[in-house]
Amino acid sequence: MTRVLGRIAAYLVLVALGVVGIAPFLYLLVLSFKRRIEILTQVPPALTFDWATIERTYVEVLFRQGMLGFVGNSVIVVGAATVLALVIGTPAAYAFSRIRFRGDESLASSILSMRFMPPIAVAIPLFLMVKAIGLQDTYLGLILPYTAFALPLVVWIMIGFFDEIPREIDDAALVDGCTRVGVLLRVILPIARPGLVTAALFGAIFIWNEFLVALYVIDSRSHQTISLGAATLVSAQRPIDWNIAAAVGVVTVIPILIFSLLVQRYIVRGLTAGAVK
């Protein structure tokens, strides 16, 4: 009997955890479906919706406030920076995994420690640098620093994946007359594809949410990324229309929701990058 009761209690806890996790998102969704006045008067908001209101709010947010454009900007900037970080970071990770040289461990560690750098410590210099090379308020002005943000993460994740591929595979290819670079491109990379996916997804999420550097670098509304756009629309220092704010939140969450479905399989690898064995 106590076993059954314990079982029931455990399932109640499980459901409660699920609710605590998901309820804030659902609440945001419901708020975004309401009229401004309804949010203030209906507590809690009734679960009756009218299509015209929803359409008006989302048209306002997506087109007039430009959220759709912000999503597009983010896709361009994050996509380019992620690809660049993979192209630069993967060979380096391969070298760290395979080639021994003096100081390799401490060099790798110092690259990895850059993941811990407070953005606040580099935002101003990066902004002044970007401004000096005339890239203020351009995509490239964000892509360049963002690549540097994603790079340590990519290197970190890829080292973990390369370490798992037996060296004998490299050695066999080397004996067959392949060069190091040839081994990486033709033999190792195809095996390490899950690693590339993980590195790309986590690199992308890391910079998708970045906001401080964008705040400095981007001036014109038409170049804002999604996190910067969301921040300017709902920043805490001024009163806001809550239905609009909620819709902005929903639009920001949706791409990440899709991301998170993609990363489910890799989440532990991405978060720990093979560091916990």
Added chain:
Amino acid sequence: MTAAAPAPGWSRLDRPGIAAWLLLGPCLLYLAAFAIYPLFYSLRLSFTDLSAASGTGRWVGLKNYHDLMFDPLFWTAAGNSAVMVTVSVALQIVLGTALAMFFNLHLRGSWIVRGILVLPMLITPIVVGVMWRALLNPDWGLVNWLIAGVGLEPPNWLGSIEMAMKTLILVDTWQWTPFVFIIVFARLQALPQDVFEAAQVDGAGRLVIFRHITLPLLMPAILFAAVFRAVDAFRSFDLIYGLSYGGPARSTTTLSFFSFQNGFQFQNYGYAAAVAYTMLLVLIVGTTVLLRYAPLRPGHAR
């Protein structure tokens, strides 16, 4: 594989010098340009009086650091950072480990809840802040309605100086406890089962098993998660921007936010850089100490 013994000659065969630098070069150059150089730039900046107002960038030596030491606002921010990091990390470690033990029961359908719990930490922190401002709204927020519904007096979550920091920690804990959970849970799943079986056969109670077997085995993962969380909580800035904007009355202004205000709002770049560098020093000292206990580097399979 028959070649189990390490092949000592392979690296010399490959002339590692050139190959290594070819593979490493782009990455090192890139980081030198866009990570190391900005850090030195920042350091130099912290010795100047550069601001949007004066704009000269005159060298003032240690003046900014000297001013910091006598700036009560700096010490308030440092105190807030200390409270936020220690309390939220401690909370998240305890809750995250408890969650890992709970999910170790492997209830049917628990994978769905695990999937849900991953979501908060992927969400843009600014949006997390806004979401919780709605939930905790004193006039119409869902949380206060629930609290009033069971007959309690809802606290003034973000409006009172005493409460705002607690609220910030609460929201940070909602967002990041899953991080600790995921890492500790992964470790838990990888533990050899025979130890637990042996202990059970010996008649050890559950609490004894947890205290003397499970917890020590989980310690590396817990420490690892703690280091990550401590650093990220210390760097945290966007959540505060979205949730409380450092207020009310600076009660949630951490060092990150203080540096941001000086740099972006007041455009005292030199002073902001000095704050950031002080943070960096704390980070370097802090992580060096912590790293002695929690190895972060993925180990080479030698």
